[in-house]
Amino acid sequence: MGATHRNTFPTVPSAPVFNPLAGRRILIVEDDLSLASFLGSELRSEGFEVDMVHDGEAALATLQGGQHYHLLILDLNLPKLDGIGLLQRIKPGRPRLRMLVLTARSRVEDKVKALQTGADQCLTKPFSFAELLARVQALLRRDTGAIPNCSRVGDLTLNREERRVERNGRRLNLTPREFAIIEFMMRNAGHPVSRATLQEEVWNMPADSSTNIVDVYMKYVRDKVDLPGEVKLTHTIRGVGYELRDA
Amino acid sequence: MEWDTNFEMPNDTVDRDTLDAAAGDKLDRFYADLANGLHALAQPLTILQSTVGASSTPGCTTDRQQHYRDVSLQQVERACNIYWGLQNLVVANQAAADRTSYDLSHVLAPLLEDQQAVLTASGIELSVSPSFGGKVMHGDASRTLQAIQESFKIAASRSSPGDVIELKSAISDGRVELSIANSRLYGKVLNSLDRLNMAVAETNIRSQQGDYSYSDDPFRVVICLPIQCAGSL
Numbered sequence: 001m002g003a004t005h006r007n008t009f010p011t012v013p014s015a016p017v018f019n020p021l022a023g024r025r026i027l028i029v030e031d032d033l034s035l036a037s038f039l040g041s042e043l044r045s046e047g048f049e050v051d052m053v054h055d056g057e058a059a060l061a062t063l064q065g066g067q068h069y070h071l072l073i074l075d076l077n078l079p080k081l082d083g084i085g086l087l088q089r090i091k092p093g094r095p096r097l098r099m100l101v102l103t104a105r106s107r108v109e110d111k112v113k114a115l116q117t118g119a120d121q122c123l124t125k126p127f128s129f130a131e132l133l134a135r136v137q138a139l140l141r142r143d144t145g146a147i148p149n150c151s152r153v154g155d156l157t158l159n160r161e162e163r164r165v166e167r168n169g170r171r172l173n174l175t176p177r178e179f180a181i182i183e184f185m186m187r188n189a190g191h192p193v194s195r196a197t198l199q200e201e202v203w204n205m206p207a208d209s210s211t212n213i214v215d216v217y218m219k220y221v222r223d224k225v226d227l228p229g230e231v232k233l234t235h236t237i238r239g240v241g242y243e244l245r246d247a
Numbered sequence: 248m249e250w251d252t253n254f255e256m257p258n259d260t261v262d263r264d265t266l267d268a269a270a271g272d273k274l275d276r277f278y279a280d281l282a283n284g285l286h287a288l289a290q291p292l293t294i295l296q297s298t299v300g301a302s303s304t305p306g307c308t309t310d311r312q313q314h315y316r317d318v319s320l321q322q323v324e325r326a327c328n329i330y331w332g333l334q335n336l337v338v339a340n341q342a343a344a345d346r347t348s349y350d351l352s353h354v355l356a357p358l359l360e361d362q363q364a365v366l367t368a369s370g371i372e373l374s375v376s377p378s379f380g381g382k383v384m385h386g387d388a389s390r391t392l393q394a395i396q397e398s399f400k401i402a403a404s405r406s407s408p409g410d411v412i413e414l415k416s417a418i419s420d421g422r423v424e425l426s427i428a429n430s431r432l433y434g435k436v437l438n439s440l441d442r443l444n445m446a447v448a449e450t451n452i453r454s455q456q457g458d459y460s461y462s463d464d465p466f467r468v469v470i471c472l473p474i475q476c477a478g479s480l
Contacts, residue, residue, distance in 0.1 A: 031436075032290040032438070032439065033438070034290065034291070034294065034321075034322070034325070035293060038294050038297070038318065042297070077286060079436045080436075104286040104289035105286070125286075125289035125290065125292070126289050126292035126293040126295075126296050127296065127297075128293075128300050129296075129297035129300070130301070
């Protein structure tokens with residue numbers, strides 16, 4: 001993400017370096033190629049990963065594929081399969097997927113129908129990208145909460161901006177994946193986190209029970225966080241997954 | 248706004264309900280076309296609202312401002328085209344079509360000459376069959392020209408070098424049927440501006456008691472228009 005691009009909209013503070021939402025993956029479903037391209041370009045410059053499709057059937061195929069998305073930006077007026085039909089097809093299987101609906105119709109009934117079908121928010125065209133960005137950030141923050149730069153669980157500390165993790169003054173040498181696991185576990189400290197959730201959030205892929213990749217990586221993390229003689233911070237929750245907590 | 252409610256039905260015994268239903272259908276179609284046109288206009292306006300806001304934000308670099316200016320220029324042009332399409336749609340619905348005699352070949356000859364030049368330059372072949380000489384039509388030559396011209400324009404925009412655009416004609420039941428088609432599949436639907444312009448074309452043809460239909464992919468337009476009756480020559 002270029003710092004230059006990040007300073008172009010009033011909703012983005014001029015100085016921040018750490019963007020807790022950077023890397024979140026968004027699928028834009030919009031049949032107007034110019035608008036889709038513009039929104040995609042602007043969202044990418046804000047640090048998001050963006051994919052685009054231009055009709056309802058392509059969107060359905062993409063969502064049924066292997067890619068995990070955090071947010072769907074969806075135009076209601078789509079060829080082949082309209083936005084409401086798409087919402088009806090995908091929402092039951094993906095209850096955690098955030099959905100922002102775009103519509104050029106300002107009728108209350110249209111918005112109510114979209115919201116009742118599973119959309120989290122509606123935005124009426126024409127709109128300003130600044131407003132879209134603010135809504136995207138608000139929706140994604142619902143999942144992450146307000147993320148501080150530093151987190152602490154017991155004597156384990158994490159600095160997101162510096163990508164540094166220390167335990168009792170000892171710096172942990174972590175791979176990017178291990179860092180991502182600890183970072184996500186710290187955001188959910190004190191709560192069990194399922195293997196499926198870790199797969200979706202850290203690996204950015206749909207839950208797949210046939211792989212033990214999460215368990216393998218959790219062992220790496222555990223070996224680095226909990227040295228012999230230290231209070232155990234990583235815990236296995238039988239039948240669920242893992243939890244990071246102080247004792 | 249004054250509406251063209253002067254429907255000339257082919258049968259003088261048509262009752263009032265049928266006339267009212269026809270007027271209702273026409274109005275419904277106009278509202279639907281208008282809604283689609285406004286939807287089309289919302290797209291460039293969204294981009295313009297965003298670029299104008301972004302480029303005037305403190306801290307926006309010169310390069311970025313230039314980028315937003317370039318995007319804005321494209322979108323202003325697009326918005327204007329949609330606006331003109333909407334204006335043409337309103338006029339086509341508001342004003343009655345001419346009811347005069349004209350020779351279809353006189354309308355088509357210069358158009359085909361232009362199209363031949365444009366398409367050949369793009370590596371696209373124009374196939375015309377059979378000749379249009381001597382077909383005297385009863386209606387509005389300028390509206391017929393707009394509809395055929397728009398159909399060619401969209402057919403060309405959806406064609407690639409090596410494609411063939413065919414213009415065919417046939418006569419039956421006192422009507423001439425024209426079809427403009429490219430048989431190649433592209434897997435694409437018409438964009439919103441094309442749909443708006445096709446709606447104008449459809450209105451122009453229907454206002455002459457003609458029929459009009461099109462399919463997106465492969466692209467094909469069929470226009471049916473009444474031929475001049477012998478008794479009214």
